[in-house]
Amino acid sequence: MEKSKPLSRRIYRANWTSCLLLGISICLLALTCLSIIQKSSSLAGMWLPTALLIPVLFHNRYRAWIPLLGSAALGIAASHTILGTPFFHYLPYLINNLIEGALCAALLRRMLPAQDPLSGLGSWMKFLFVAVIFCPLVGALIMLLFILPAHTPAELQSRFVTWFMSEAVAILALTPLGLIYQRGYLSKLLTSRRLFGLLLTLILTLAAGYLALKWLPYTFAFITIPLLWCAIRLPRIEAFIIFLAVTLMIALLHTSGIISVQPRLSIQVPQGLIFLPLLLILMPANAMAMAMHALRAEKSHITQSENRFRNAMEYSAIGMTLVSPEGKLLQVNKALCQLLGYEAEYLTTLTFQEITYHDDLGKDLMLLQQLLNDEIQSYTLEKRYMRRSGEIIWTLLAVSLVRDEHHNPLYFISQIEDINELKHTEVTNKRLSEALHEEKELLHITLNSINEAVISTDRNMNITFMNPVAEKMTGWTEQQAQGQPVSRIVLISKGAGGPLIDNLLQFDINENLHSSVERSLVLHGQHTALFDVQLAVSPLRTLKDEPIGIVLVLQDVSKSRELMRKLSYSASHDLLTGLSNRGSFESSLKKALNVTATQRQSHVLAFIDLDHFKAINDTAGHAAGDELLRQLSTLMQENIRNSDRLARLGGDEFALILFDCPQEQGLITLQHLVDKINNFYFIWEGNGYRIGASAGMTQINDANVTGSEYMAQADMACYIAKHNGRGRVYKYEPEQKNAIAYTSGETPPENPQSGAQG
Numbered sequence: 001m002e003k004s005k006p007l008s009r010r011i012y013r014a015n016w017t018s019c020l021l022l023g024i025s026i027c028l029l030a031l032t033c034l035s036i037i038q039k040s041s042s043l044a045g046m047w048l049p050t051a052l053l054i055p056v057l058f059h060n061r062y063r064a065w066i067p068l069l070g071s072a073a074l075g076i077a078a079s080h081t082i083l084g085t086p087f088f089h090y091l092p093y094l095i096n097n098l099i100e101g102a103l104c105a106a107l108l109r110r111m112l113p114a115q116d117p118l119s120g121l122g123s124w125m126k127f128l129f130v131a132v133i134f135c136p137l138v139g140a141l142i143m144l145l146f147i148l149p150a151h152t153p154a155e156l157q158s159r160f161v162t163w164f165m166s167e168a169v170a171i172l173a174l175t176p177l178g179l180i181y182q183r184g185y186l187s188k189l190l191t192s193r194r195l196f197g198l199l200l201t202l203i204l205t206l207a208a209g210y211l212a213l214k215w216l217p218y219t220f221a222f223i224t225i226p227l228l229w230c231a232i233r234l235p236r237i238e239a240f241i242i243f244l245a246v247t248l249m250i251a252l253l254h255t256s257g258i259i260s261v262q263p264r265l266s267i268q269v270p271q272g273l274i275f276l277p278l279l280l281i282l283m284p285a286n287a288m289a290m291a292m293h294a295l296r297a298e299k300s301h302i303t304q305s306e307n308r309f310r311n312a313m314e315y316s317a318i319g320m321t322l323v324s325p326e327g328k329l330l331q332v333n334k335a336l337c338q339l340l341g342y343e344a345e346y347l348t349t350l351t352f353q354e355i356t357y358h359d360d361l362g363k364d365l366m367l368l369q370q371l372l373n374d375e376i377q378s379y380t381l382e383k384r385y386m387r388r389s390g391e392i393i394w395t396l397l398a399v400s401l402v403r404d405e406h407h408n409p410l411y412f413i414s415q416i417e418d419i420n421e422l423k424h425t426e427v428t429n430k431r432l433s434e435a436l437h438e439e440k441e442l443l444h445i446t447l448n449s450i451n452e453a454v455i456s457t458d459r460n461m462n463i464t465f466m467n468p469v470a471e472k473m474t475g476w477t478e479q480q481a482q483g484q485p486v487s488r489i490v491l492i493s494k495g496a497g498g499p500l501i502d503n504l505l506q507f508d509i510n511e512n513l514h515s516s517v518e519r520s521l522v523l524h525g526q527h528t529a530l531f532d533v534q535l536a537v538s539p540l541r542t543l544k545d546e547p548i549g550i551v552l553v554l555q556d557v558s559k560s561r562e563l564m565r566k567l568s569y570s571a572s573h574d575l576l577t578g579l580s581n582r583g584s585f586e587s588s589l590k591k592a593l594n595v596t597a598t599q600r601q602s603h604v605l606a607f608i609d610l611d612h613f614k615a616i617n618d619t620a621g622h623a624a625g626d627e628l629l630r631q632l633s634t635l636m637q638e639n640i641r642n643s644d645r646l647a648r649l650g651g652d653e654f655a656l657i658l659f660d661c662p663q664e665q666g667l668i669t670l671q672h673l674v675d676k677i678n679n680f681y682f683i684w685e686g687n688g689y690r691i692g693a694s695a696g697m698t699q700i701n702d703a704n705v706t707g708s709e710y711m712a713q714a715d716m717a718c719y720i721a722k723h724n725g726r727g728r729v730y731k732y733e734p735e736q737k738n739a740i741a742y743t744s745g746e747t748p749p750e751n752p753q754s755g756a757q758g
């Protein structure tokens, strides 16, 4: 917003044209006034140049004053020069005029607003004191200083009074016009219809004034009437124009001798006071014009604000009403009528109590009372109204109270906003939110009570939720894990020693389901044990199918895996000795045959049968036999390579595959085993026992021969070893159809050692 003061200064920025205009105007005014002086007395009854200079300076910035004052000085000097007044004679008066004008303008600039200096009686009173009384007095005093030595006291007194009066009357008549004049007013007036009215009023006022001056007694009392009438009827500026015109008319008529303003009194009125009545009639007229202007401005202001309020109320999108302190709807707008379904005429016959839903009336009345008691300034309330159709609607009511100047309540202003839909949505939302909360609680309880670990993440794979089982298995609390990358918390590998799975989202669940026990998934908990787990990974998606994270469900399957391991073990092992059983051995034989087929490797297959084992059972008992079987299994296991496969086929029969083993080496190894058994000294319950073993072997080097054929060959060789004296190793020879006894340079014993007590 622009400030008024700079705006005004900008409008009246002085330039050469305005300086020239001012100079010419002041010259003309001074010529007029000086002509009057020359005709009448030594000083003019009215000195207009200063009265013009004051508003011009007032409307211009200080830095423009020097050219303006210069122009004014030149104007006055020119007028004196034209009339032949010597320079040094008029110079003091000229300087005094400039000082007085500048002092007055400077004081007015300090005391009055720049935009509208005379806006009311208050500002006019200031103007009166400063411009009409104080400054002319100062000017008169300065003038006395100039002429002090050359005049008598009586002359000084007369000149003082004349100077003061002539300045005061001129300033009162002309300066207000200059102060309130706004650029463009004259051209607007000349083109408007008001001009005719103004001219007519001017003529009538001047005529009335002339008639009063010429023929009526109490001359100035009668002049006051048309002036006051103008002050009341006309706008401020037009009234001031008429005041000026009347003042000039009186001065001219008096000077020209057509009329005399000299009162018909016995005592002679001093020359200087001749225009005192003029001053006295101008002052009330001016004051009245100002008062009427202020009144009109106030009225216009009130009308404007009333219009604004009426428009705001009428065209408001929300319902508005003015309500009397008793509750009667005084005024309603269209929006309220639509909201409540009534016509305005009918609605204004009702009270708000009649249309308020009964349950909400109490609270409304209570707040209204607080408002009336001045305890609150306004209030808002969600309340229900009853529509004409009987429907009940929710509204948001805002109420304030308007009071008169004595603080008595005038009316309430109520704004009523339709929040019916909002309220219903709110109820629905509340219900939905409660249902959602219940669902969430239920889900939480479910997740907390199930045996599976449940972990969810956000779209960045950072953990958002873990149930208690997940906390237990991972070794992280939900609080610790929240916001952490899932790959840091959930460490899963394929098998206990396998590599960690780094991308759980792309993990193939089917692969996990069908993998062997050894390759199945293991969860590595922090500071906790390893868990055999079954993993399910589900991506979470929005309704628009946008990914928002994943849910991991981990089932602890450690117990079932352990059982499976045990079952698998017992299915493939001999429970007494811990060696492989027949089934497992046959699988190993198949592998050996495959290797032979693919890599052309040859292996050795052997059967080992204990000699006279039955005797141990019979003499020491079945438990001793069991223990002997266990010790001999360990003995044999210790004397073969880790890669070889030893199995107990049943009873006291063992089978052996020596992988990737030439026949000669196989025979040496077998003989070594048989020797070890032959030399083994078994102690049971303080007694020592010896047994022996017979072995038959065959070479696996032909992929076309089946496993059972090779088994039969080894069996046959073992049989021959047994029946050819026991305690020896025989190799199967296919060409001879019979096994050939093999000795490793030693003669087989005639009578093999039997399980006799040592």
Ligand SMILES: Nc1nc2c(ncn2[C@@H]2O[C@H](COP(=O)(O)OP(=O)(O)OP(=O)(O)O)[C@@H](O)[C@H]2O)c(=O)[nH]1
Pocket: 576, 609, 610, 611, 612, 613, 614, 615, 617, 621, 622, 623, 624, 625, 626, 629, 650, 651, 652
């Ligand atoms: N203690 C024990 N004895 C068994 C087990 N399985 C079989 N036997 C016995 O092992 C013996 C095996 O019979 P044979 O091979 O004829 O006995 P042997 O005295 O070794 O005969 P030869 O082989 O001809 O020397 C039988 O007496 C079975 O009862 C077992 O698991 N524990």
